[in-house]
Amino acid sequence: MRRSGVREQHPSDAGDVMTEDQNEPRSGGLSRRAVLTTMGALPVITAASVVGASEAAAATAVIDPATQRQTIRGFGGMAHAAWIGDLTAAQRETAFGTGEGRLGFSVLRIPVPESSADFSRDLATARRAAELGVLVFASPWNPPASMIETFTRGSQTNAKRLRYNAYAAYAQHLNDFTTHLRNNGVNLYAISVQNEPDYAHDWTWWTAAEMLRFLRENAGSISTRVIAPESFQYVKSMSDPILNDATALANVDVIGAHLYGTSYANFPYPLFQQRGAGKELWMTEVYYPNSSDSADLWPQALDVGEHIHRAMVDAEFQMYVWWYIRRGYGPMREDGTVSKRGAMMAHYARFVRPGSVRIAATATPASNVYVSAYRNGTTVVIVAVNKNTSAVSQQFTISGSTATSASSWVTDANRTVAPQGATAMTNGSLTVSLPARSITTFVTNAGPVPSPTPTPSPSGGTGQFRVAYTMNAWNNGFTANISITNTGTSPVNGWTLVFTLPSGQTITSGWNATYSPTSGQVSARNVSHNATLAPGATIDVGFQATHTGNTAEPGAFTLNGVACTVI
Numbered sequence: 001m002r003r004s005g006v007r008e009q010h011p012s013d014a015g016d017v018m019t020e021d022q023n024e025p026r027s028g029g030l031s032r033r034a035v036l037t038t039m040g041a042l043p044v045i046t047a048a049s050v051v052g053a054s055e056a057a058a059a060t061a062v063i064d065p066a067t068q069r070q071t072i073r074g075f076g077g078m079a080h081a082a083w084i085g086d087l088t089a090a091q092r093e094t095a096f097g098t099g100e101g102r103l104g105f106s107v108l109r110i111p112v113p114e115s116s117a118d119f120s121r122d123l124a125t126a127r128r129a130a131e132l133g134v135l136v137f138a139s140p141w142n143p144p145a146s147m148i149e150t151f152t153r154g155s156q157t158n159a160k161r162l163r164y165n166a167y168a169a170y171a172q173h174l175n176d177f178t179t180h181l182r183n184n185g186v187n188l189y190a191i192s193v194q195n196e197p198d199y200a201h202d203w204t205w206w207t208a209a210e211m212l213r214f215l216r217e218n219a220g221s222i223s224t225r226v227i228a229p230e231s232f233q234y235v236k237s238m239s240d241p242i243l244n245d246a247t248a249l250a251n252v253d254v255i256g257a258h259l260y261g262t263s264y265a266n267f268p269y270p271l272f273q274q275r276g277a278g279k280e281l282w283m284t285e286v287y288y289p290n291s292s293d294s295a296d297l298w299p300q301a302l303d304v305g306e307h308i309h310r311a312m313v314d315a316e317f318q319m320y321v322w323w324y325i326r327r328g329y330g331p332m333r334e335d336g337t338v339s340k341r342g343a344m345m346a347h348y349a350r351f352v353r354p355g356s357v358r359i360a361a362t363a364t365p366a367s368n369v370y371v372s373a374y375r376n377g378t379t380v381v382i383v384a385v386n387k388n389t390s391a392v393s394q395q396f397t398i399s400g401s402t403a404t405s406a407s408s409w410v411t412d413a414n415r416t417v418a419p420q421g422a423t424a425m426t427n428g429s430l431t432v433s434l435p436a437r438s439i440t441t442f443v444t445n446a447g448p449v450p451s452p453t454p455t456p457s458p459s460g461g462t463g464q465f466r467v468a469y470t471m472n473a474w475n476n477g478f479t480a481n482i483s484i485t486n487t488g489t490s491p492v493n494g495w496t497l498v499f500t501l502p503s504g505q506t507i508t509s510g511w512n513a514t515y516s517p518t519s520g521q522v523s524a525r526n527v528s529h530n531a532t533l534a535p536g537a538t539i540d541v542g543f544q545a546t547h548t549g550n551t552a553e554p555g556a557f558t559l560n561g562v563a564c565t566v567i
Helices: 032-039 089-096 123-131 164-183 208-217 236-243 246-250 270-275 302-313 340-349
Strands: 061-071 074-078 107-112 135-140 148-153 156-162 190-192 225-231 254-258 280-285 319-324 357-361 369-376 379-386 392-398 405-411 418-424 429-434 438-445 465-473 477-486 496-500 506-511 514-516 521-525 538-546 557-559
Touching (some): 061 369, 074 340, 089 123, 107 123, 135 225, 156 164, 164 190, 164 208, 208 236, 208 246, 225 236, 225 280, 236 254, 302 340, 340 405, 369 392, 418 429, 429 438
Parallel strands (some): 061 392, 107 135, 135 190, 190 225, 225 254
Antiparallel strands (some): 061 357, 369 379, 392 429, 405 418, 477 538, 496 521, 496 557
């Protein structure tokens, strides 16, 4: 989100420290420090304090696979060839591979160039990511120059904004980029309206009202999913108007946000939980806690582990995306190897794969211990962060499970995502010593565990539900969007949509529902935020899949055992 050659220091970074490539003048001669003064005081991020003590037992962390939260879309980072050079072929494998020494990223963010002449600039990395099943989305910094006008914004006399009479042309520009990528082997999952419209001294400003107008009048013509508003600090006054406007919200698929300087107290978003049914919530850019320190500084890197935990548990984001993938303060060192900050991301990204569902877990069984858990079929993943200066004896119990062992990986001062072998479990429980200042990921096959039981609609009847199935296929894969409408007069509280995938098709990831199994007759079950389907309401779910040449569509659907009308 920064300028070329800039070490991307946000004014929210601790102490507002300036380094040799941070203190450049911004547009209008404003330095970042001047911008801080202009915008007013922002919260300063500092590392959380840690408590030193002899090893102590924490309360049992109870994991409940039957209590589902959000569906996870993935973890990833940004590639920006124009500003810092492209990833090498080997670095792409490190970024998107899931084996030892890899980051396991399942998401790639790329820029939307201003000029169509540059549309292929990030294509090599995007194409390799797509080949590996990675979700690719894009964000623009500026529209084409011909669509921009300048204006005075405070002390900035050359501020840029999109002309109102160019809104339709801009939507077409986004479509042109989407089409170019599709024609070159990359099925762009979603596209943003604007990167950080509220922190745009070096790019294009948008007010909340301008964003709302574009979404209402023009976003409906965009050919892929739409992300907005990507506020730099999760400023709710940028996204509240979207959630409060039915027309704008209908044209948005993802509420995107950045977390620069956002306090943990501001991570929850009650309005999204109230009005965001059928939409997704993504964290589309951050670096943390700063861009001035080495990514290998320890135990500071452990702060990233807690930050991801908070983003998943407190904010209930479905995605977590770092800024540059390869950078001295980022997940991949400049030499192409995984850093300590990268290890924090790998503890989630390698094991919590797209389509996993966060499940209920005791989030803080002890002071400075943070636990989150995820389920994908019968696999349960537990990530535990211990920020204490001493080890903690921690028991984990998976409700309803008879698992007998769990594999684990640990990162601390001396180890980096190091495999630890298997630990015995008894009746779904294990007790381990979490090392001082460490993060540990546990993976177990929990076996059959209870699932939420959908409540059938009282009125029932054939034709109460309508399904629209839209497929977007390429050489060996496709995405499918399924719109489900309740055409009856009674609400549905909890639902399961059943359909049969044609031979050779296999789901690799999904959103807004949990899918099991991944081929043959598939059951798509609601997640927490879309369990209720009111009369006349429509929700969108979907998945990405591979195919072996057969791109036929399912012929029939049932919802809670009731046959659906297919359109």
